[in-house]
Amino acid sequence: MTPFTYMQARTVEEAVRAAASDNEARYIAGGTNLLDLMKENVERPSHLIDVTHLPLKTIADTPDGGLRIGALTTNSQVQYDDRVRQRYPLLASAIAAGASPQLRNAASTGGNLLQRTRCFYFYDTGVACNKRVPGSGCSAIGGKNRAHAILGASDHCIATHPSDMCVALAALDATVQVTGREGNRTIAVADFHRLPQAQPHIDTTLLPGELITAVVLPAEGFAAHYSYLKLRDRLSYAFALVSVAAALRMKEGTITEARLALGGVAHKPWRNLSAEKFLNGKKSDRTVFTQAADLLLSEAQGQGDNDFKIPLARRAIVRALEQAAAGTPQSQINKRIT
Template sequence: MINFQYSCASDVTEAIGLLAAHSGAKLIAGGTNLIDLMKESVEKPTRLIDISRLPLRQIEETGDGGLHIGALVPNSDLAYHPLIEERYPLLASAILAGASAQLRNMASVGGNLMQRTRCAYFYDTATPCNKRTPGSGCSAVDGLNRNHAILGTSAFCIATNPSDMSVALAALDAVVHIAGPSGERTMGMREFHRLPGDTPHVDTNLERSEIITAIELPPRGFAGNYSYLKIRDRVSYAFAIVSVAAALEFDGHAIRKARLALGGVAHKPWCSVEAEAALQGQPATTDHFARAADLLLQGARTYAHNGFKVELARRAVMRTLTQAANASPQSQAHKKIA
């Protein structure tokens, strides 16, 4: 049994103060990931700080036409919000591709960004894992690594980020609002998560006593031409082997803007400015989509069991871009790939 103390924060300032005062503390909102990790003795917090009552549940329009989303908005509320469905359907689609309805009802926006890898060795406390116990080794490198990363890996960790929402937010150039002892700051979604390097136990660029207060979406939502494709072992309640968020904006027959992000292949949502730039000004053709896919996947490194992911990801990128260009996004209700 894990013994811990419990505190319920009444405002953001109190939550930050409690985090700063207790080095072994963890924040809890919906608890859909943290409770599982505590059950498996992967996480052993000395104190839980309940932030579920903080006033961070609003979705509001910003002055420039974007959206400000409180960190405690439930995933289900966000996916079905009229402004999200209308302006940012890529985000709604990604959310509905993840987890189950019951989990989406409980999981918060901020918690989704902070969820930890589903690597089996991370969950198995009998095996070495640098993410769980720094310096102990990575069992996945020479182990069963079919579901593991092919991009941005290191000798210390080849785990993947499990979030579908984060992939869509990276494609949409969302901004994370953060509060901490030194005040408030913002960080681009593409910079929020870290590659493993030699410190894979550090998942994000948050400081220890900082918390997410909101996500901000820019005015451009790519509502006309988008798709989120998730390839998984079964059609429901499974994490991505490969996922792709694609968003396009056209000027006549030429692509004016392109946004791409990959999930299931790296320690963070994987993006490439070069791949996006290669599409700009070009017609929506198979050759140009193939070129973008190759740029997105350049530098991929495979292991004993996951070499198939490179070609799978390449084809998934091309299929998702085709869906986006044709304004025929992947359905999350009927998961047969169009």
């Protein structure tokens, strides 16, 4: 591990000032991803800014009926909050599907948004990786790529984003509040993460030194008709091969609004608004859901080892939509697919 300096920030302004003075500084909260990256010499920050003492640990109602989740709330705190469980059960279910209880007790909401890919080439400093060393190449292209992207990939990177929480946030149209040297701004979760294109080392649309302060959920939580379905190699503590966040608003068996987001398949949570619009006004029907899945996967392309992900994702989308329409969401305790 490369030597670094350390400070505890007492205010948001102090943290932002410290980050602005050092381009190699990093914020640290739970550290469940950053510390691993530092131990592997993938991340080499010169200065750590501890933000755990900042007043960003509350969950509060917003005037328009939504919910504001502080960036330092833990995953467990969000998962078990009564307002989240009752009004945004899709989010609670997605968080429950991720990591382990021990990690969820430590990991922060802001940190979850910022976690980096689990591509094993990214973690192996002995091989080429454009995300780790821009311009060095992508060892996953033509290599072992079973867990890699089928959507939104580029000739420079085929890594996937690992978060479960972010997939639900994308489906719920959440926003991210940030503070930086230029002041405050709000970013839609759909715009927060980047596709790799020619700069896969840049994961998000954050400006240098910006600090996440909160995630805001809109009033509509799709509490009656939702499901988070995660398919993985093992049922415990594994990242998704494919995950689906499905959220529907229904009236007398007809879909009046639909949201779909995929995880484990792209460099960011994947949505296709044409697939969602297609479902509007349709009856709950497997044929309709299959057509929506085809639209959502219209740009999918395998890399060899991961070709199986395309039909797997298609079946997962259909199953998640069926679960959501029936009001029988996937259980994250008994993970057997219903």
